[in-house]
Amino acid sequence: MTVDCEQVLRTAAALLSRKATATMDEVAKSAGIGRATLHRHFAGRDALVKALEELGIREFEAALDAARLDEGSAEDGLRRLVARIEPAAGLLAFLVTENQLFEGAHVNEGWGRLDARVSAHFRRGQQQGEFRIDLTPAWLTEALYGLIGTCAWAVQDGRVAAKDFQYMIVELLLGGARRNVEQ
Amino acid sequence: MTVDCEQVLRTAAALLSRKATATMDEVAKSAGIGRATLHRHFAGRDALVKALEELGIREFEAALDAARLDEGSAEDGLRRLVARIEPAAGLLAFLVTENQLFEGAHVNEGWGRLDARVSAHFRRGQQQGEFRIDLTPAWLTEALYGLIGTCAWAVQDGRVAAKDFQYMIVELLLGGARRNVEQ
DNA sequence: GGTCGGCGAGACATCGTTGTCTCATTCGGG
DNA sequence: CCCGAATGAGACAACGATGTCTCGCCGACC
Numbered sequence: 282m283t284v285d286c287e288q289v290l291r292t293a294a295a296l297l298s299r300k301a302t303a304t305m306d307e308v309a310k311s312a313g314i315g316r317a318t319l320h321r322h323f324a325g326r327d328a329l330v331k332a333l334e335e336l337g338i339r340e341f342e343a344a345l346d347a348a349r350l351d352e353g354s355a356e357d358g359l360r361r362l363v364a365r366i367e368p369a370a371g372l373l374a375f376l377v378t379e380n381q382l383f384e385g386a387h388v389n390e391g392w393g394r395l396d397a398r399v400s401a402h403f404r405r406g407q408q409q410g411e412f413r414i415d416l417t418p419a420w421l422t423e424a425l426y427g428l429i430g431t432c433a434w435a436v437q438d439g440r441v442a443a444k445d446f447q448y449m450i451v452e453l454l455l456g457g458a459r460r461n462v463e464q
Numbered sequence: 465m466t467v468d469c470e471q472v473l474r475t476a477a478a479l480l481s482r483k484a485t486a487t488m489d490e491v492a493k494s495a496g497i498g499r500a501t502l503h504r505h506f507a508g509r510d511a512l513v514k515a516l517e518e519l520g521i522r523e524f525e526a527a528l529d530a531a532r533l534d535e536g537s538a539e540d541g542l543r544r545l546v547a548r549i550e551p552a553a554g555l556l557a558f559l560v561t562e563n564q565l566f567e568g569a570h571v572n573e574g575w576g577r578l579d580a581r582v583s584a585h586f587r588r589g590q591q592q593g594e595f596r597i598d599l600t601p602a603w604l605t606e607a608l609y610g611l612i613g614t615c616a617w618a619v620q621d622g623r624v625a626a627k628d629f630q631y632m633i634v635e636l637l638l639g640g641a642r643r644n645v646e647q
Numbered sequence: 648g649g650t651c652g653g654c655g656a657g658a659c660a661t662c663g664t665t666g667t668c669t670c671a672t673t674c675g676g677g
Numbered sequence: 678c679c680c681g682a683a684t685g686a687g688a689c690a691a692c693g694a695t696g697t698c699t700c701g702c703c704g705a706c707c
Contacts, residue, residue, distance in 0.1 A: 283683070304664065315685040320666070356642065378561050403641070412641045419623045420615075420632050421641055427614030428607060435606045449603050457640030458586070458595045458604055459539065466653070487694065498655040503696070 284314055286322050290336050291372075293329060298371040299437065301379065305329070330379065331389075337376045338391035340369040345398050355406030356455060359425075362402075363447050366429065370446070371437075374430030396422055421454075428454055467497055469505055473519050476512060481554035482620065484562065488512075513562065520559045521574035523552040528581050538589030539638060542608075545585075546630050549612065553629070554620075557613030579605055604637075611637055 292312040296303050303311075305326055309319040323329040344365035350358040366373065380388065396419075403421040406412035412421070428450045435441040441449055475495040479486050486494075488509055492502040506512040527548035533541040549556065563571065579602075586604040589595035595604070611633050618624040624632055 305666095306664085315687095316665095317667090317686080318684055321683085325666070326664095406641070411643060413635075413639070413643045416632060416636055416641060417624070420618065420628075420636070423614050423618045423623060424611060424632075424636055427610045431606050431610030432603075435603065440602045440606060441600070445603075449599060449607075452596075453599055453603070453607055453640065454636070455640045455642045456596070457636065457638045457642075458589070458599060459638045459640075460594060460596045461644060488696095489694080498657095499695095500656075500697090501654055504653085508696070509694090 284318055284322060286332075287336075288312070289314065289319070289322065290332055294333055294336070294372040294375060297333070298375040298433070301375065333372070334376055334379075334389055335391070337369065337372045338389065338395065341366065341373065341395050342391075344369065345395070350398070350402045351405075355402060355409060355411045358402060359406075359455065360447070360451050362399075363425075363429070363451050367446055370429050370433035373426065374433045377426050377430050399425065425450075425454060467501055467505060470519075471495070472497065472502070472505065473515055477516055477519070477555040477558060480516070481558040481616070484558065516555070517559055517562075517572055518574070520552065520555045521572065521578065524549065524556065524578050525574070527552065528578070533581070533585045534588075538585060538592060538594045541585060542589075542638065543630070543634050545582075546608075546612070546634050550629055553612050553616035556609065557616045560609050560613050582608065608633075608637060 289312045293308045296308060296311045300307075305319060306316050308329070309316040312319070319329075323332055344362060347365045348358060348362040350362060352358065380392070399422045400418040403412060403418040407414045407418070432441060432446055432450050436443050436446055472495045476491045479491060479494045483490075488502060489499050491512070492499040495502070502512075506515055527545060530548045531541060531545040533545060535541065563575070582605045583601040586595060586601040590597045590601070615624060615629055615633050619626050619629055
């Protein structure tokens, strides 16, 4: 009968990704538990969001590990990363926009680590001559986050087919919309 | 002594872009007016957001008109559009994420018109052989919105220089991160 | 100079959300 | 089979935000 905190968090992530202003009661109901039980596991809304943030950081970090970014070309590494991150795309979209609400109050240091790893990968691609050097690693990192969130929403709204998730993100981020005639 | 509604809206947009959960009182204070006066002009929070939405649609539509998308190459048209849209980027970022909160309740038909115009421009670029046909116009449209919002936030946080706003968006969207050796 | 309309400030009731509590129930282990 | 821990449901007060009101003030217009 014990509640699975991890499962509750995933359900909450799915709901809050679509409706960031959802009530604690709505979160509890969507997880199939009572509001009191939700409070027993997460002291309040802040604690819930914080737990969600840590879950997102864990999943992102796991995706980074699983993608083995330092193996092979930078491009292939990016493809593996997007593939591994797809299951957590909705959670990531929520957290990225949620972070905008924190007016510099305090940002989890985990984001710094993640940013550094992703940014370093883009920098490696630049140094190896794979990526353009006129787009800064910081911007490419932000753009990756933004495109993941945008595509996750587009899939939810039916504007992009779910099976095209990885392709649309990676192809746009790597190749852009311009058609290269020599290809 | 009459309040300039337009100016109030722009101030509100600047605040709400950064803090979507700002109080009506905060909005009023940031605009330098009293909460009562704010209520006299906008019946409530919903009315304020709706007015903001219509302002955003007007500005976006004006940017589309000014960009003269049908003149010259599709690429140049996109560059002009991003340039014209830059002043309203923060407002757009707010509205795009705010729209995620509307769980299909009702979407302003203005967004449909805007989507159609932007989407048609990408489609024209595809038909003229300028743009790739494996990235759907709908996705390119969403990606444009997403990158504009992401870049607006990145500029606010100092991760991207303000002067690079147009360049970063257009270059990434058109050319992607991959380095083309023949260039 | 007087009047009138709009504004700011504050008071007030209301509503929704939140956090805490109690109590009955149920599931699982001893 | 019994006991205890955990859960669900509901009640409750507290808090913040909201919407409405009044009052005093000031600037504009006549």
